[in-house]
Amino acid sequence: MENNRIVVLGAGESGVGAAMLAQKHGFDVFVSDFGAIASQYKERLQELNIAFEEKQHTSEEILNATEVIKSPGIPDKAPIIVALKKKEIPVISEIEFAKRYTDAKTICITGSNGKTTTSMLTYHILKKAGLNVGLAGNIGNSFAALVATADFDWYVLEISSFMLDDMYDFRADIAVLLNITPDHLDRYDYKLGNYAASKMRIAQNQGSNDTFIYCADDEETIKAMKHIRFNSKMYPFSIRKQIEEGAYLESNNMHININHKDPLTMSIIELALQGKHNIYNSMASGIVAKVLEIRNATIRESMGDFRNIEHRLEHVAKISGVEYINDSKATNVNSTWYALESVNTDVILIMGGVDKGNDYEMLKDLVRQKVRAIVCLGKDNKRIHEAFEDDVEVIVNTFSANEAVKMAYHLAKKGNTVLLSPACASFDLFKNYEDRGNQFKMAVKEL
Known part of the structure; x- marks a missing residue:
């Protein structure tokens, strides 16, 4: 076994960064991603002549590593991680x-x-x-x-x-x-x-x-x-x-x-x-x-x-006296609680997506106090309906950012806030939370 082989699992920002640093320090580097590698990262690996594979993990290429650097998104239960631990090959983070x-x-x-x-x-x-x-x-x-x-x-x-x-x-x-x-x-x-x-x-x-x-x-x-x-x-x-x-x-x-x-x-x-x-x-x-x-x-x-980051309580526009706020980065219930807590008007709340086993109980008081209507944005909105049917008069389903914004526009009154704060992951209808936030902003600008 070579004594300086580093295998990097996952070829996103963290994985490609780790591969660059390992190569700079003279390691024999191999990058393996179980999914498809995004074009910008693939190009960077090719420019640096770093060997890689995508859409698979080849055991023979990985289980001969001195050390493995894994992307944060790969769970310990993934078969390749289990196999590495069994062989007592150290698995560490890029950090x-x-x-x-x-x-x-x-x-x-x-x-x-x-x-x-x-x-x-x-x-x-x-x-x-x-x-x-x-x-x-x-x-x-x-x-x-x-x-x-x-x-x-x-x-x-x-x-x-x-x-x-x-x-x-x-x-x-x-x-x-x-x-x-x-x-x-x-x-x-x-x-x-x-x-x-x-x-x-x-x-x-x-x-x-x-x-x-x-x-x-x-x-x-x-x-x-x-x-x-x-x-x-x-x-x-x-x-x-x-x-x-x-x-x-x-x-x-x-x-x-x-x-x-x-x-x-x-x-x-x-x-x-x-x-x-x-x-x-x-x-x-x-x-x-x-x-x-x-x-x-x-x-x-x-x-x-200081100016805050995009997609976190980001002011988008004020149209006919209604404020539109993009909080697409709120992918859990707690983040949505914070968003509702920071808004001082009545709210039309756009929420939904991939539910990570959410407990909506903590939102109920704020929803009762501030939310006039909920516009669901996701493929399966059953749990949101069940959670809030007694707290809000209007709960409607939509399946695109455009549709959600148009619906919110019709429901909002002057002085209200339309708040996109989903409390859920975005992968059912969007590439990621940035994509969801950008589509929301485009739809608002088209009103």
Whole structure:
């Protein structure tokens, strides 16, 4: 067996990035994808002369690896992973592999909700402060691709639970855990405790010079923390109680205090990101910035002029007094709860798609208070009808973004908000949540 053969499973952003980095460090690299490889990734592999296969996993090519880097989307139950584990061939994540080849410091952000927004905001503050910083992980570029092609001092990494599951020696200099709510439970034997344990891996291997930032108001986080011995410096954030070191809210002012040095106070009215959940996201980013001793003026300015990502509570248009918001990235119930919580008008809610075993109970109060009608957008909307038939007078079915927007337009009154916040995956009618969001925006612009 060759002692330097790396096999990469999955040829998406993370897989191709890992292959580029492995090739740069002299490994014999082979990439295998069980599905079809997207043209942009295939072209990159061909340009680099990296051997690959698609639409299959050839055992003879894979089971002779020294080490395997797997894409986060491949479950441990996949036959090829089972075969690798049986042969005791190490299987790691791209994040774990990439960290071996950089001395840069890492700020790792995870949580069931808000991690993309918090990662983007943290990156925005650091960049504005003049740090040499890259943004990677579950967002945009893969960490490995950036390590292979760039030279940053800091990385802000958005990290999913699937990435954490295959991280062993990796250590975050600053770890942020925003919240833990039921998501992807099909990968965790439908046990919230298993999923929570996966999220807590963000703090593994941390030492006394490292930082762990967490939400003191999140019950599942506090419960999961009881099983861990922390060595890092810990900073909580809360909107319910005063925090001595960390961040808290007091009569519409956000206070951040680290080491009792130059505390930051900022009115939440000044924040670019509005809504209760975004106060949490801003607090987490603010603590990171204060740990790095970034000036208060820079933090204030960054939090005031930040623009959120596409497909996350994105304002699309105002037509005849009706606001249209694209929140296609809301692929779980909790994200939809946050979206409804942040809208202050009556809502026509467009939701539906591939239901991941959703429990809609947590939405019922907000739906009763705010939602005038639900427009279902999906092939099978039975569970949405069952969940909300007693709470909403109008529930209608549609099977395209165009049809859903037209229906919402007829149902909405002046002063209402039409909110696309599906609470479901998009794969029944769309390529992905971006495709769903883009089709929604096009349909709104055609009104």
